Amino acid sequence: MPPVTTGRADRVRVLPEPPGLPTPLPEPAVDALRLEAVMGALSDPLRLRIVRTLLLEREEFDHPCGWFALDRPKSSLTHHFRALRDAGVLRQRQYGLERRSEVRIADLEARFPGLVALVAAWTP
């Protein structure tokens, strides 16, 4: 299976599915996304790395926070994931006890075309 290419928005998986994805945690609507907020969220190397990892290595859907090899305490990770979600970069769902994240590729592409590709091309 090919690694994801970020230039295009493939299907939007936001539909309510009968087996049911958990409802996403509160997030800004597409037309409420603000460029300065997104930029601010992506102005941190750690968060940039989170998003990039999510873009390049998502095998299926989304990953729990511990998926990434981040050597920070959990409370720090919560902080950064929340910053990304507040800015509208990430969508998070509660799967039982773990919270998984995915990049809102379609939404970002709709409002800020090309931005996702920049993050995917980023090198630490």
Place this chain on the structure above:
Amino acid sequence: MPPVTTGRADRVRVLPEPPGLPTPLPEPAVDALRLEAVMGALSDPLRLRIVRTLLLEREEFDHPCGWFALDRPKSSLTHHFRALRDAGVLRQRQYGLERRSEVRIADLEARFPGLVALVAAWTP
């Protein structure tokens, strides 16, 4: 009698260069541009507005700082213009006593294609 200024003060930099423009102030090289730094510089509404204005309303080359209608004290503007220059978003040249700025469009486009367009499309 023409008021000949003393040649003791070697302000040679003020001379207009026939073929060229004044040398830009120190700035990061193209391949030293960092996405997180650029994002950080563009995560502020005021700076976003500066860059966007520069992109959309540049009539010729570049503009002095006071060109924009920013109701901030001068020291604040210096701060923000410097932040933009440090991140590599702006290039600044000293024209005699005034300092003019232009967006490093080509450089940004080379490293982060599409980013300039996002700023140009931004709405306050």
Place this chain on the structure above:
DNA sequence: TGCGCTGTACGAGAAAAGTCGAACCATGGT
């Protein structure tokens, strides 16, 4: 019932960024 797991909430200290006044400098005009 208790343990291990994932992750949150709160709060405090540290670090970074923004804000702005005041002093200053060089230039050009009158």
Place this chain on the structure above:
DNA sequence: ACCATGGTTCGACTTTTCTCGTACAGCGCA
């Protein structure tokens, strides 16, 4: 010579952000 212009530097203050420890909560499982 003086003043206005366009801008810098410095220092102080305020605000925001980062970092992380501690405490806690829900779920699954023996």
